[in-house]
Amino acid sequence: MLAGLLAGIFFVAMTPTVSQAVTKISFWHAMSGRRLPAVERIVNGFNAAHPDIKVEAQFMGKYKEVIAKTIAAVKAGKPPHIAQVYEVGFQTMYDSGAIIPVYKLFKPGEVDFGDVVWPIRDYYSVKGKLYSMPFNSSTAMLYYNKDLFRKAGLDPNRPPTTYKDLERIGKKLVESGVVPYGFSTGWPSWIFEQAHAYHNQYYANHQNGRKGRSTKVYFNKPFGVKYAKTMTRFSNEKVYIFGGREYSANKSFLAQQIAMLIQSTSSV
Structure with missing residues (x-):
């Protein structure tokens, strides 16, 4: 849901950019206003903890705008590596064939998702496999x-x-x-x-x-x-x-x- 609805993080099928030993990852999101500092804290904290990786967060408008721009970027061959998409867009992203399911990014048992509320985890799963990372799920x-x-x-x-x-x-x-x-x-x-x-x-x-x-x-x-x-x-x-x-x-x-x-x- 923060910005009003259940939202998840989709990993788009694109190779991260490597420059001078620093891997750059583009992250498109819909967090504005008071929600923007929260995203910035998360991104800055990650970047500080991983000096060899730089996540570049970019506000792309409201939820509908983010998914529209992401799909357009996918078609143009220049998608972001990560996109925040609200729950209404899950089917669209799933059907697009452009995403990398979350479960494929980890080895079985490597990450414990037990602390994620089950209905939220289940919403973004297909046949028991997690396709999108729960991010700012609201109620x-x-x-x-x-x-x-x-x-x-x-x-x-x-x-x-x-x-x-x-x-x-x-x-x-x-x-x-x-x-x-x-x-x-x-x-x-x-x-x-x-x-x-x-x-x-x-x-x-x-x-x-x-x-x-x-x-x-x-x-x-x-x-x-x-x-x-x-x-x-x-x-x-x-x-x-x-x-x-x-x-x-x-x-x-x-x-x-x-x-x-x-x-x-x-x-x-």
Whole structure:
């Protein structure tokens, strides 16, 4: 996920550049803003520990731009050695034939991936073999304003843990006049997907693409319909307000127009 979604590192089939005994490796990424210093620390730390290797990190735009530029570079025969690609691009990179699967870079047992959360490791694996290195995997989490909770007479140490809680607390916040709306979310389609995962429901056919190529999203399956009806009810009650794409809803949260925000862990 840092920049909002589950992202992985793909190793593109290209020989590193060797210059004066220093191996140069190009790394294209999508980390900007407060996330950029984190990437720079990782890269600088690696370079300092390995003086014979120099990783050259380059910001290439948002996730969609990185994958588009990477594919274009592959076709032009000048790809980066490493590219950070979000989860939506996994199938594209897998189908491209231009990547080197991660599992082929290590001997069996040479690297212990046991500390990588299993669902994340599994997402980037094909038939049990790791194809992409998990890098900045995010999850959706609830942010809430304790001060606004206090003003509404709510316990600031008891945030909602269920959708019923969200509705109850959201109504209390709105009815008390503290905020015009209870909560919003970032990345709406991703939150819809996350809701399926949290409730152990398939988001797409063929078991989310694990048993065959996914061709449809389950908008009209029972859980998808229930989610849509729930969010529609929340909207009618002013418990929820659509906040726009990506990080747009963060502005409403910071401006205290809403008291709760479901957003990526990267917003911390």
